[in-house]
Amino acid sequence: MSLLDIKNxxxxxxxxxxxxxxxxxxxxxxVHSIMGPNGSGKSTLAGVLxxxxxxxxxxxxxxxNGKDLLEMKPEEAACEGLFLAFQYPVEIPGISNAYFLxxxxxAIRKYRGEEELDAMDFLPLLREKMRLLEMxxxxxxxxxxxxxxxxxxxxxxxxxxxxxxPMLAVLDETDSGLDxxxxxxxxxxxNSMRSTERSFLVVTHYQRLxxxxxxxxxxxxxxxxxxxxxxxxxxxxxxxKGYSWTEAEPAGARR
Amino acid sequence: xxxxxxxxxxxxxxxxxxxxxxxxxxxxxxxxxxxGFARFAENGFPTTHDxxxxxxxxxxxxxxxxxxxxxxxxxTDQLRSFGASGFECQLVFVNGKFSRELSQIESLxxxxxxxxxxxxxxxxxxxxxxxLGQYLNFRRDPFAALNTAFLEDxxxxxxxxxxxxxxxxxxxxxxxxSADAIMEHPRNLIVVEENSQATIVEDYVSLGGSTAPSFSNxxxxxxxxxxxxxxHYMIVRQGDSSFNVSTLRIQQARTSNVATHSLLLSxxxxxxxxxxxxxxxxxxxxxxxxxxxxxxxxxxxYMLVEHVSxxxxxxxxxxxxxxxxxHGVFHGRIIVHKDAQKTDAKQTxxxxxxxxDAQIDTKPQLEIYADDVKCxxxxxxxxxxxxxxxxxxxxxxxxxxxxxxxxxxxANECLDRMNSVxxxxxLERLVMEWLPESASHSGxxxxxxxxxxxxxx
Ligand SMILES: Nc1ncnc2c1ncn2[C@@H]1O[C@H](COP(=O)(O)OP(=O)(O)OP(=O)(O)O)[C@@H](O)[C@H]1O
Ligand SMILES: [Mg+2]
Numbered sequence: 001m002s003l004l005d006i007k008n009x010x011x012x013x014x015x016x017x018x019x020x021x022x023x024x025x026x027x028x029x030x031v032h033s034i035m036g037p038n039g040s041g042k043s044t045l046a047g048v049l050x051x052x053x054x055x056x057x058x059x060x061x062x063x064x065n066g067k068d069l070l071e072m073k074p075e076e077a078a079c080e081g082l083f084l085a086f087q088y089p090v091e092i093p094g095i096s097n098a099y100f101l102x103x104x105x106x107a108i109r110k111y112r113g114e115e116e117l118d119a120m121d122f123l124p125l126l127r128e129k130m131r132l133l134e135m136x137x138x139x140x141x142x143x144x145x146x147x148x149x150x151x152x153x154x155x156x157x158x159x160x161x162x163x164x165x166p167m168l169a170v171l172d173e174t175d176s177g178l179d180x181x182x183x184x185x186x187x188x189x190x191n192s193m194r195s196t197e198r199s200f201l202v203v204t205h206y207q208r209l210x211x212x213x214x215x216x217x218x219x220x221x222x223x224x225x226x227x228x229x230x231x232x233x234x235x236x237x238x239x240x241k242g243y244s245w246t247e248a249e250p251a252g253a254r255r
Numbered sequence: 256x257x258x259x260x261x262x263x264x265x266x267x268x269x270x271x272x273x274x275x276x277x278x279x280x281x282x283x284x285x286x287x288x289x290x291g292f293a294r295f296a297e298n299g300f301p302t303t304h305d306x307x308x309x310x311x312x313x314x315x316x317x318x319x320x321x322x323x324x325x326x327x328x329x330x331t332d333q334l335r336s337f338g339a340s341g342f343e344c345q346l347v348f349v350n351g352k353f354s355r356e357l358s359q360i361e362s363l364x365x366x367x368x369x370x371x372x373x374x375x376x377x378x379x380x381x382x383x384x385x386x387l388g389q390y391l392n393f394r395r396d397p398f399a400a401l402n403t404a405f406l407e408d409x410x411x412x413x414x415x416x417x418x419x420x421x422x423x424x425x426x427x428x429x430x431x432x433s434a435d436a437i438m439e440h441p442r443n444l445i446v447v448e449e450n451s452q453a454t455i456v457e458d459y460v461s462l463g464g465s466t467a468p469s470f471s472n473x474x475x476x477x478x479x480x481x482x483x484x485x486x487h488y489m490i491v492r493q494g495d496s497s498f499n500v501s502t503l504r505i506q507q508a509r510t511s512n513v514a515t516h517s518l519l520l521s522x523x524x525x526x527x528x529x530x531x532x533x534x535x536x537x538x539x540x541x542x543x544x545x546x547x548x549x550x551x552x553x554x555x556x557y558m559l560v561e562h563v564s565x566x567x568x569x570x571x572x573x574x575x576x577x578x579x580x581x582h583g584v585f586h587g588r589i590i591v592h593k594d595a596q597k598t599d600a601k602q603t604x605x606x607x608x609x610x611x612d613a614q615i616d617t618k619p620q621l622e623i624y625a626d627d628v629k630c631x632x633x634x635x636x637x638x639x640x641x642x643x644x645x646x647x648x649x650x651x652x653x654x655x656x657x658x659x660x661x662x663x664x665x666a667n668e669c670l671d672r673m674n675s676v677x678x679x680x681x682l683e684r685l686v687m688e689w690l691p692e693s694a695s696h697s698g699x700x701x702x703x704x705x706x707x708x709x710x711x712x
Contacts, residue, residue: 073653074648078651084649089646090640090646107652
């Protein structure tokens, strides 16, 4: 059974159609990458999957792990195993990173009928994940994302992913703005979580990331439609030629 | 002596009676009271035409016939319901009168005095006289005048030079409502001399059960000597039909450092006046407040920060959470007198409105008579941020838990400015208990409220 199955998904924001019939199937263990020009709808797709409420779904179905994703609230999607690494992570002054993440993990554990973790059990786990992402312990007690640099915010997203252990992680431009060292750290964090059960949907503008997180499939999203799909080599081609040529050809993924 | 009177009739009778039977009959004290009453009688209660009272109509107070509260007693067991155990140094007042039985005062460093003011006036009035009534502007402020007229008891804290009080002084004021509308006028005096350090908490509560109105009109004079470091906390969490007007007058000498924190949680009408005068060079003052009004509660924060000397620094941070029909006011006045060059004054008021009927009035008022100063102010009014809410929900928190966490985060901005761990924990528990979302949050109260900040070694 596929983990994520998107069929003819149409979504609008304020009456303007942004996603115009997306079809995409992700099987357990696969890494898919979505590339596309600015404003093509990549974050919209990610947001719809994470159940951001500002989108209106006008057509189509999305099945996640056998369940109707479009019926879920954001927290239900999260508890069912979906994780979105935000393109622009949100700052939450007044709540420490450690407290926030433990609250989140416990919400998910509770949903799954697992026992909640107290601070004593949780902290070693968090510390381990933070070491993996080469984040200093001082970030434990800092307010969520507040005053973090762009790169620190992105790494913090991956720390959260590592702690929450989703089935499907959607990474929205987690590589943007990272220097090559930080990029390697983030890719390493992601790769350490790859498994035959866990899948990734990696949204990026740059082929560079895909040298480190090697995808099984690359899709090109232009103007709300997937206009081309292929293997990792497609990313190289895009890097070289840009997006304009993709629209000319009829794409397999197109309806 | 008292001629044209603006004061409601019954205050005159009440004052006459009080002045005759008051515990302390020292001559200077009697004339202080008389002067207080004369000022009150002259001015009467303020109206919304008065600039300082523009957003707060005190008619619910001025239209009622409050009688001075009779002495009352409560059981030690009942103390526990106020959730303030654990303070080693604790003064308890019931209906404005010091209760030695309920209080607990550990052995104190030599010359330190922590006791009821009436008691001290009976034994050591000289020291008290030096400061009492010297700072509070009761000529201008009718509530301060009324408090001075009925001045009798309150907390007295005296810390002589070069002394550090390791423990916070926790002062609990319990109002025991009766069938009648009652009033009390606690008057506190805190003197921390040069190079000394102290932490004082004023916590105003009322015993549940009665719906009869009560009026607590409190005043505190806080004197910080040269280089003294003082932390002061003010908590108001009285019943739904109580009115609380409090005035804190702070006098700061050279390089003294005073932080005053307020937490307004409940009451029909609460007005908290904070009036520091930075009289000595290089003094620093932090005014940090959190107010949470819901139902039909009205909470007014009025600040008058006076920079008198050069190189002083003042910070005001107020966060308001308004829900239901709650009405909040932030009125932050800063006066920089002409000699106060190099003043650095900052004021920030942030508010969350959780319902359509909640309301906030926020007003900065800067009066600057010196030319080389830095004054900034800013105010924001908003809702719980959608983006932040979605971020939390996308991590698995349900909507009410996410909202609750965001409100807690907002409250924590204020709590994080408090540096007494013990007091902070007390306030944190209160905040958790009173946060508007907490009632609906998962339907259960956590057995032990945990900190939103984990101590990590
Ligand atoms: N809340 C909104 N209101 C109106 N238009 C929106 C909203 N959110 C997105 N859009 C529009 O939808 C389109 C797709 O935006 P989206 O953020 O999904 O693009 P993207 O592919 O992620 O772009 P980028 O590469 O710049 O991140 C854009 O034209 C954008 O302006
Ligand atoms: Mg985007």
